[in-house]
Structures are given as C-alpha cells and as structure tokens.
Amino acid sequence: MAKLVIGHFYPDLLNLYGDRGNVLALAVCAQRSGIDVEIKQISIGDDLKEDDIDIGFIGGGQDSEQNIMNDDLVNVKGPVIKNMIENGTVFLTVCGGYQMLGKYYREHDGSVLNCLGVIDYYTEGEKERFINDTVYELTKEDGSTVTCIGFENHSGRTYLGEGVQPFMKVVKGHGNNGKDGFEGMRYRNTFGTYSHGSFLPKNPEVTKMLLTLALRRKYGEDFEFDFKAVGAEEEARKAALKYIETGKEQMI
C-alpha cells in the first residue's frame, strides 16, 4: 500500500485559526483514498532529515509564539527545509509559516523577523489588518479553473519576486497585499497562502493536488489513485458562497 508521511511543523506553537484542520484534511482524505498515512509532529529540538516526510505543513502563530520557534526554524531546521523545498518536497504553509519562508518580514514598527530566505518574496507589516471571508480562483495544472474559499486575517503584505508564481487569483478579499489581485505563492511543490479557515477541508481540489504531487514524486509520474474527500464539500462551498455574497456584517 502506498504511504505518505505528513510532517506537522511546530503544532504546539503554530496552531492559529484552525490550521490544524489542513493536516486533518491531508490525512483523512489520503486514508479514504486508500493511502496509508503517518503524521509526524516536528517541534523545537526535534530531529529532521530530508527524507523523513513527504508533505510538510507549517501554520501561523501568535507573535509571541513565532518568537519562540523562529530560531529553531531559521537556524536549526532551516538548511534541511531549504534542501527539501529545492528538491520538490510538497509543503503547504499558511500565514506566519508562509511569511517565514520568504526573504524577510518587516513589521510596521520597523522590527524585522528572521526568515528562511529560501523563496524570493518579502513581507511588510502594516497597521490595518485584513480580516474577512475570501474567494479565490485556482487554475489547475490541466488549465481548468476552480473556485476556492477561505478566511484571511493578516497585517503583513507580501510581494512576490520574479519567477515566483502566485497560488491563486483573488475574487473577493485582499490576498497577498491588497493591490496586485493575487493570493499566495507557488515555488516548485511549495505553496503559501494567507487563507485560514481551514483551507483544505473546504477546498478538496487543493487537497487532491497536494496528495497527487506527493504521491507522484514518491511513486512515479504515472501513479494513479482514486481521490475521496468526506462528501458534502460542494454543498458547504455553495452555502459559504451564498453567505459571503449576502453576509451583512462584513468587516474591513
């Protein structure tokens, strides 16, 4: 039986806004699709080797919590993670996890958070937070598009460098910086997004894409599997879209 090892990075510190649901989605959908799954929790002081995991997840945390794990990520695990990303390991990163893979994060008070610098983008903090429901359009590898939904809550504005693809187009909400109409980034098999929510349970096409990338990387490009989510995703998506369109009390 094919098997995937999911690495959940800093689950005791980076665990804001239901990001844990993304790991649950990867694990449960893989299991339902007949793939064996192991979840590894990888936190401060834990050993990490390049071949340990097939999919990595790094979420976001409160500032005080990011300050606790930042040194371990950048200085201890950093070189290994860099190699993994360059060699095509699948990663999903959300909010703080997304920001920390970039070149730097300068907060609005001028202080700078150390970042891995593995991918060419940077983040500038501003006072006003983007807190709202979001709708995105994702173009899949076969060229077809799919509507994704999420919830963003961030004060950082991320600007992608040349050669880094955006992950999705913003239909509703702010996305990376509220200006260029894009959300998140993709570099090799690493994805970043500001969408909490959790993102994957609501958007099974993305779960499927990540599992497919990881399985084909491990078992060859012709690896096929019968992807199964939990059902009712389409109903949930329609309900969310209807609420977002008619919701009265939208914040900024």
Next chain:
Amino acid sequence: MRKFIGRATAKTTRKILRLMGKGATTLPGKLALKADPSIIAKEAAGKNIITITGTNGKTTTSHMISDLLNELGYDVINNISGANLASGIATTLICGKDEIKKTDKESKGTVYVLETDEAAFAKIAGDLKPKVSVVTNLFRDQLDRYGELTHTRDLIAGGIDKTEAKLVINSDDSLVASLGKGREDRSLFFGMDKESMRYNNEKYPPRKSLIPASPDAVYCPQCKLRYEYKARSFGHLGDFYCTGCGAKSPENRFSVLYDLKESPSKEGYAFQIKDSATGTVRDQTLKVPGSHNLYNTCAAISAVTVMTEILENNGGASADIFGKACGSTGKISAAFGRMEKFKVKNKDVCILLVKNPVGLDRSLQFVSEAEDAGALYLLLNSNFADGKDVSWIWDVDFESKAEDFPENIYVSGQRYGDMLLRVLYTGRAVTASGEEKEMKDIFDRALSECPDGKCVYVLPNYTSMLALRAMLVREFGIKDFWK
C-alpha cells in the same frame, strides 16, 4: 449633579426598554457613562464587589457565587445575563437594586457579583475597587477581536494593580497563575489537587486522537522552553513546571479531590474540596455536571469563602466559614444557556453555549459521556458578536469523542457548511443540516427523532443561541432570562 443625571438617565431608559419587552442590560449604563464618565467609581464606592474574569466559566462561576451568597444570608446583585462590558456593569450598579436577589434568611448585607470581560476589567477595575477578584482561566478566544493571550493576561494584571482585591486565581493555568507573582500576599490559588490529578492520569489515561488539539500557553514566556507537566486536567491546565526558571503551578489553598472512576458528566458526581489553610476537607456533589464545572465550583466556593472571611472574620482564614460555604451549594442552578435543561413533553432539551475551542471541547466531551444524550444539534453563526472567523472549530479534537456522540447529529446556523464538514471529518454521518432559516425545522426533527426520556443537546455559539432561545420562547413558552 452629573451622577444624579447619569442615574436618572439610566433608570428612565431601563423603564422604557423594559416596557418595550427588552432586557435593557446595557443601554441604560451606556447612556449614564456618557452623562458621567466617572459614574462607575461613584456607584461602586463603599459596595462589596466580587469580579469574575477569564475567558471561560465566568457566567457559570458568577451564577454559583450568587447562589452560595444568597444561601449564606446575603442579598446579591449581579449581571448574570452576561452584560459584562463597562456599560452592562454600570447598568447593574445603577439599576441592580430593582432586581436584587433577596436572601430568604435574615440579611447580612448586599454583595455585588460582577462578571467582567477581560478588556473591560483592565479599564474599570480601578473604579470598581473589588474586594475579591476571581480569574478563572485563559484559553484562546475570539482572536480576531482580542488578540494574543499573553496580551489579555497583561490587561488583567494592569487592572488588578489598580485594586487591593484579594485574588482568587487558577493555579493550573500557567498564564493565570503568573498573576500571583509579585502579588503573593494577596493571592489565593485554587485548582485540581495535584495528587488527585496524577492518580487520575495514570489510572484513566485520556484517549489518543489522530492529531492532538491545538494547545495554548504550553511554553514558558520567559525561558521559551516547553513546560513539563507532572499531571494534566484538560487543555493546557495542569501541574506544570519550567525546567529553566523553575516557575511552577503554585500550591493551592482550595483544591478539588476527585476520582474519574465515575464521570463528572453524570448528575450528582461526588468529590471533595480541601482548604489547606485550615486543613478542612468537605464532601460535595457536582450541581452543574461537566468536568470543567469542578473548576467553576471550586472557584465559586473559594471566592465566597474569601469574601465572607473579609466581611465576617477580618480576612482571617476560618474552617467554619469554609464549611458553611461548602454547605450552601444546595440551590446552585445552571446559568443562561449553560447546561440549562427544560422538558418538552417526555424529552429534555439542554443548551450548552460554546464560544471558543475549549468550550466546545468540554461540551462535546460532556455530550459523549452523558447517559441521556439522544441527539446532538450543533449551531454555528458568524455575526460580529460571535467573531467573524469560524475556523476555531478545527482547533477542537472531535475525533477522540466522535464514536460516543449520540446516533443522530444535526447541524444548522449561518455557517452550517463549515460545521457539517467538521462533523463529517470525524467519520460520523449527519442526519440533517441546513441554513439558519431551517433552524426550527431541524430542531423539530431532532426532537421528534430523540428517543423518549432522552435529551437533545444543543450546542450553539452566541448569536445562534439568541436565535434559538427566541424560537424556544415563541414555540415552547420558556422564560426569557430577565423575567
């Protein structure tokens, strides 16, 4: 003069709103504060005040404290409807005499029992000058509104320093316990007995889940080291210590001795409370079920003991006073939307308000253990008062409890799609689900499919609870909270 105008404004507004059939728990105070910004300080002067703050258990603990004090011979004025911002507290201080809960004994005086929002506490603690301040716990709440937990802790610390209150604080919560540092002479700790906790951890280890729930506050903020735990109760609560600075869960004055051989989710769960200041141990039965209510009950008995010692014994520890507080739990009842139970024909309906991850975690644990659970009905809204972001439902560990949920599960509310997926992810099926306007139909179905003699457990968040209650008042004639 301004105080007079403030009072008059509040009282008139209250009368008019009540005539219109409204609860009028905040607007009178809001207008009074406009007329006189110092009205809280003026109204609070000379009064016996207990404040209760923390992210979870405020309302239940306040309710318990009120019932205990009543039974002990005190008249009580409180903001039990949960209007816990400055406006609601001003309303209670000005208009509270209208609905004083009179003791049926010879009155020893009046005590104000004020549940206070964490941020509001920081602003008005100096005006209130409470004699006793209770801090229940600090769990992640609506982070889109309140920000970081450490910030909330600092807000409460700032409020405390503007008072000389005796502090009744939770020793098992690392963030709350740290409030005692530098305030040792006025801090009294409560929590689970540390030996009891260790015994229960070994004897009844918790069920493992696919992914553990997202924890709060498990690192020492000073040393950036993960706390070690000698024993745990739930969430980040437990007998913690830091291997760096040596910070640890303080010794309790008041502690709960318990045994999980029976479940605290059962009616009449037996346990004991110990006062180590006098070496007294008292038998108790849990009046409001649920393991978290062991903390709330202990907090309430602690606060009432400390307040009564101030009023009757110059603040000195007294086994007699502690014993009387423990003996006064007979009339404790559930608060608005917290384990509130009522009968519909030959079935029960029970409402458990859930506002944040740990609240949902404890409520699901309760339902999974309740012997009378005949249906589970989850309601999820996302109005401003709920927090716009409903992602927190994914921080909760449903997985370890789901196989013990009742057979029929129902879902509704503005965000029913999110909750539907959350339940399906456990592997359990959902019997019926639909948007907010179908809330009543789905409730009717849940009730009709619930076996006779069993209970429909409804877990709404804040505004879905208000909508549910309005429906229940209309359809089943249950009482409004202010009547």
